[in-house]
Amino acid sequence: MLITVADQSPPLQSGYCPGVVQRHNLISEVMKQKTHITFNLNGEKAEVAFAPHKTLLEVLREDLNLTGTKHGCELGECGTCAVLVDGRSILSCLMLGVEAEGREVKSIEGMAEGAELHPLQKTFADLGAAQCGYCSPGFLLVAEELLKRNPSPTRPEIQEALSGNLCRCTGYIKIYEAVELAAARMRGEEYELPRESVYGYE
Numbered sequence: 001m002l003i004t005v006a007d008q009s010p011p012l013q014s015g016y017c018p019g020v021v022q023r024h025n026l027i028s029e030v031m032k033q034k035t036h037i038t039f040n041l042n043g044e045k046a047e048v049a050f051a052p053h054k055t056l057l058e059v060l061r062e063d064l065n066l067t068g069t070k071h072g073c074e075l076g077e078c079g080t081c082a083v084l085v086d087g088r089s090i091l092s093c094l095m096l097g098v099e100a101e102g103r104e105v106k107s108i109e110g111m112a113e114g115a116e117l118h119p120l121q122k123t124f125a126d127l128g129a130a131q132c133g134y135c136s137p138g139f140l141l142v143a144e145e146l147l148k149r150n151p152s153p154t155r156p157e158i159q160e161a162l163s164g165n166l167c168r169c170t171g172y173i174k175i176y177e178a179v180e181l182a183a184a185r186m187r188g189e190e191y192e193l194p195r196e197s198v199y200g201y202e
Protein backbone atom coordinates (compact mmCIF):
# COMPACT_ATOMS: atom_id res chain seq x y z
CA MET A 1 0.00 0.00 0.00
CA LEU A 2 1.39 3.40 -0.96
CA ILE A 3 0.57 6.84 0.36
CA THR A 4 0.92 9.46 -2.34
CA VAL A 5 0.25 13.17 -2.34
CA ALA A 6 -2.34 14.63 -4.65
CA ASP A 7 -2.69 18.23 -5.81
CA GLN A 8 -2.45 20.93 -3.23
CA SER A 9 -5.60 22.80 -2.17
CA PRO A 10 -5.05 26.60 -2.20
CA PRO A 11 -3.50 28.09 0.94
CA LEU A 12 -5.61 30.50 2.97
CA GLN A 13 -5.21 34.14 2.04
CA SER A 14 -3.93 36.66 4.55
CA GLY A 15 -6.33 38.10 7.07
CA TYR A 16 -6.95 34.87 9.06
CA CYS A 17 -5.53 34.37 12.50
CA PRO A 18 -2.43 32.11 12.57
CA GLY A 19 -4.29 29.32 14.42
CA VAL A 20 -6.95 29.09 11.71
CA VAL A 21 -4.31 29.07 8.98
CA GLN A 22 -2.36 26.35 10.77
CA ARG A 23 -5.46 24.17 11.19
CA HIS A 24 -6.50 24.71 7.58
CA ASN A 25 -3.06 23.73 6.34
CA LEU A 26 -3.00 20.66 8.56
CA ILE A 27 -6.42 19.51 7.34
CA SER A 28 -5.54 20.10 3.71
CA GLU A 29 -2.31 18.15 4.19
CA VAL A 30 -4.33 15.18 5.42
CA MET A 31 -7.05 15.55 2.78
CA LYS A 32 -4.63 15.70 -0.12
CA GLN A 33 -3.03 12.38 0.79
CA LYS A 34 -4.10 9.42 -1.27
CA THR A 35 -3.59 5.82 -0.48
CA HIS A 36 -3.15 3.22 -3.19
CA ILE A 37 -4.21 -0.38 -2.84
CA THR A 38 -4.23 -3.51 -4.97
CA PHE A 39 -6.83 -6.18 -4.40
CA ASN A 40 -9.00 -8.72 -6.19
CA LEU A 41 -12.35 -7.29 -7.16
CA ASN A 42 -14.98 -9.56 -8.67
CA GLY A 43 -12.33 -11.99 -9.87
CA GLU A 44 -9.97 -9.42 -11.37
CA LYS A 45 -6.97 -7.53 -10.11
CA ALA A 46 -7.90 -3.96 -9.21
CA GLU A 47 -5.81 -0.97 -8.26
CA VAL A 48 -7.26 2.21 -6.90
CA ALA A 49 -6.09 5.42 -5.22
CA PHE A 50 -8.34 7.25 -2.77
CA ALA A 51 -8.34 9.40 0.34
CA PRO A 52 -7.33 7.14 3.24
CA HIS A 53 -10.35 7.99 5.38
CA LYS A 54 -12.80 6.50 2.87
CA THR A 55 -14.84 3.42 3.62
CA LEU A 56 -14.90 0.46 1.26
CA LEU A 57 -18.45 1.48 0.35
CA GLU A 58 -17.23 4.93 -0.74
CA VAL A 59 -14.27 3.50 -2.62
CA LEU A 60 -16.48 1.07 -4.54
CA ARG A 61 -19.07 3.67 -5.42
CA GLU A 62 -17.03 6.84 -5.83
CA ASP A 63 -13.60 5.67 -6.97
CA LEU A 64 -14.48 2.50 -8.87
CA ASN A 65 -17.93 3.55 -10.11
CA LEU A 66 -19.50 0.32 -8.87
CA THR A 67 -22.79 1.75 -7.69
CA GLY A 68 -24.52 -1.62 -7.27
CA THR A 69 -23.46 -1.59 -3.62
CA LYS A 70 -26.01 0.66 -2.00
CA HIS A 71 -25.55 3.43 0.46
CA GLY A 72 -28.03 3.26 3.32
CA CYS A 73 -27.63 4.16 6.98
CA GLU A 74 -23.80 4.20 7.13
CA LEU A 75 -24.22 2.98 10.69
CA GLY A 76 -24.08 -0.76 10.23
CA GLU A 77 -27.82 -1.15 10.75
CA CYS A 78 -29.49 -1.75 7.37
CA GLY A 79 -27.26 -4.24 5.53
CA THR A 80 -27.78 -2.56 2.18
CA CYS A 81 -24.01 -2.03 1.73
CA ALA A 82 -23.10 -5.72 2.26
CA VAL A 83 -20.35 -7.20 0.08
CA LEU A 84 -18.27 -10.36 0.37
CA VAL A 85 -14.66 -10.06 1.54
CA ASP A 86 -12.72 -13.31 1.34
CA GLY A 87 -16.08 -15.05 1.03
CA ARG A 88 -17.59 -13.56 4.21
CA SER A 89 -20.30 -10.92 4.15
CA ILE A 90 -19.27 -7.61 5.66
CA LEU A 91 -20.83 -4.17 5.89
CA SER A 92 -18.78 -2.02 3.55
CA CYS A 93 -19.85 1.17 5.34
CA LEU A 94 -17.98 -0.05 8.42
CA MET A 95 -14.80 -1.20 6.70
CA LEU A 96 -12.07 1.18 5.59
CA GLY A 97 -11.06 0.89 1.97
CA VAL A 98 -7.40 0.42 2.99
CA GLU A 99 -8.38 -2.81 4.75
CA ALA A 100 -9.20 -4.34 1.36
CA GLU A 101 -5.51 -4.40 0.42
CA GLY A 102 -4.62 -7.88 -0.90
CA ARG A 103 -8.08 -9.30 -0.23
CA GLU A 104 -10.85 -10.73 -2.40
CA VAL A 105 -13.87 -8.46 -2.63
CA LYS A 106 -17.08 -9.43 -4.37
CA SER A 107 -19.79 -6.87 -5.04
CA ILE A 108 -23.13 -7.44 -6.73
CA GLU A 109 -21.53 -6.62 -10.09
CA GLY A 110 -19.55 -9.86 -9.76
CA MET A 111 -22.45 -12.14 -8.89
CA ALA A 112 -23.59 -13.17 -12.38
CA GLU A 113 -21.37 -15.47 -14.45
CA GLY A 114 -21.08 -13.43 -17.63
CA ALA A 115 -24.60 -13.17 -19.03
CA GLU A 116 -25.84 -15.96 -16.74
CA LEU A 117 -27.57 -14.72 -13.61
CA HIS A 118 -26.84 -16.42 -10.30
CA PRO A 119 -29.75 -18.72 -9.27
CA LEU A 120 -30.54 -16.29 -6.43
CA GLN A 121 -30.82 -13.40 -8.86
CA LYS A 122 -33.19 -15.48 -10.99
CA THR A 123 -35.44 -16.47 -8.11
CA PHE A 124 -35.55 -12.92 -6.73
CA ALA A 125 -36.81 -11.87 -10.16
CA ASP A 126 -39.15 -14.86 -10.60
CA LEU A 127 -40.82 -14.44 -7.20
CA GLY A 128 -40.97 -10.67 -7.01
CA ALA A 129 -38.58 -10.59 -4.08
CA ALA A 130 -37.47 -7.11 -5.08
CA GLN A 131 -39.59 -4.04 -5.58
CA CYS A 132 -37.45 -0.90 -5.63
CA GLY A 133 -34.44 -3.23 -5.44
CA TYR A 134 -32.43 -0.96 -3.18
CA CYS A 135 -31.88 -3.65 -0.56
CA SER A 136 -31.43 -6.49 -3.08
CA PRO A 137 -27.64 -6.40 -3.61
CA GLY A 138 -27.08 -6.81 0.12
CA PHE A 139 -29.68 -9.57 0.48
CA LEU A 140 -28.34 -11.44 -2.54
CA LEU A 141 -24.73 -11.46 -1.40
CA VAL A 142 -25.57 -12.45 2.17
CA ALA A 143 -27.83 -15.21 0.82
CA GLU A 144 -25.05 -16.38 -1.49
CA GLU A 145 -22.71 -16.68 1.48
CA LEU A 146 -25.38 -18.63 3.37
CA LEU A 147 -25.97 -21.12 0.54
CA LYS A 148 -22.24 -21.72 0.14
CA ARG A 149 -21.97 -22.53 3.83
CA ASN A 150 -25.29 -24.35 4.09
CA PRO A 151 -26.88 -25.61 0.84
CA SER A 152 -30.08 -26.69 2.63
CA PRO A 153 -30.96 -23.96 5.10
CA THR A 154 -34.19 -24.14 7.03
CA ARG A 155 -36.52 -21.14 7.09
CA PRO A 156 -35.28 -20.07 10.55
CA GLU A 157 -31.68 -20.36 9.37
CA ILE A 158 -32.47 -18.14 6.39
CA GLN A 159 -34.23 -15.66 8.65
CA GLU A 160 -31.26 -15.55 10.97
CA ALA A 161 -28.72 -15.15 8.16
CA LEU A 162 -30.70 -12.28 6.64
CA SER A 163 -31.63 -10.65 9.92
CA GLY A 164 -29.10 -7.85 9.41
CA ASN A 165 -30.68 -6.80 6.13
CA LEU A 166 -33.65 -4.47 6.05
CA CYS A 167 -36.15 -4.20 3.21
CA ARG A 168 -38.26 -1.09 3.08
CA CYS A 169 -40.87 -2.29 0.63
CA THR A 170 -41.12 -5.98 -0.32
CA GLY A 171 -41.47 -7.51 3.09
CA TYR A 172 -39.55 -10.64 3.87
CA ILE A 173 -41.68 -13.67 2.92
CA LYS A 174 -40.90 -13.48 -0.79
CA ILE A 175 -37.23 -13.00 -0.04
CA TYR A 176 -37.15 -16.13 2.15
CA GLU A 177 -39.02 -18.08 -0.52
CA ALA A 178 -36.62 -16.88 -3.21
CA VAL A 179 -33.67 -18.15 -1.16
CA GLU A 180 -35.42 -21.50 -0.59
CA LEU A 181 -36.21 -21.86 -4.30
CA ALA A 182 -32.65 -20.95 -5.33
CA ALA A 183 -31.26 -23.44 -2.80
CA ALA A 184 -33.51 -26.18 -4.20
CA ARG A 185 -32.57 -25.37 -7.79
CA MET A 186 -28.88 -25.37 -6.88
CA ARG A 187 -29.33 -28.81 -5.30
CA GLY A 188 -31.09 -29.94 -8.49
CA GLU A 189 -34.38 -30.54 -6.68
CA GLU A 190 -37.97 -29.72 -7.50
CA TYR A 191 -39.49 -27.14 -5.22
CA GLU A 192 -43.17 -26.37 -5.08
CA LEU A 193 -43.99 -22.84 -4.10
CA PRO A 194 -46.64 -22.32 -1.45
CA ARG A 195 -50.00 -21.55 -3.07
CA GLU A 196 -50.05 -18.05 -1.50
CA SER A 197 -46.81 -17.17 -3.26
CA VAL A 198 -48.45 -17.64 -6.61
CA TYR A 199 -52.03 -16.57 -5.94
CA GLY A 200 -51.64 -14.32 -2.91
CA TYR A 201 -53.38 -14.65 0.43
CA GLU A 202 -57.17 -15.12 0.21
Ligand code: FES
Residues within 6 Å of the ligand: 070, 071, 072, 073, 074, 075, 076, 077, 078, 079, 080, 081, 082, 091, 092, 093, 094
Ligand atom coordinates in the same frame (compact mmCIF):
# COMPACT_ATOMS: atom_id res chain seq x y z
S1 FES B 1 -25.22 1.46 4.82
FE1 FES B 1 -24.00 -0.05 5.77
S2 FES B 1 -25.35 -1.05 7.17
FE2 FES B 1 -26.53 0.57 6.35
Ligand code: FES
Residues within 6 Å of the ligand: 129, 130, 131, 132, 133, 134, 135, 136, 166, 167, 168, 169, 170
Ligand atom coordinates in the same frame (compact mmCIF):
# COMPACT_ATOMS: atom_id res chain seq x y z
S1 FES C 1 -37.19 -3.94 -2.37
FE1 FES C 1 -37.21 -1.83 -1.80
S2 FES C 1 -36.05 -1.78 0.01
FE2 FES C 1 -36.23 -3.87 -0.40
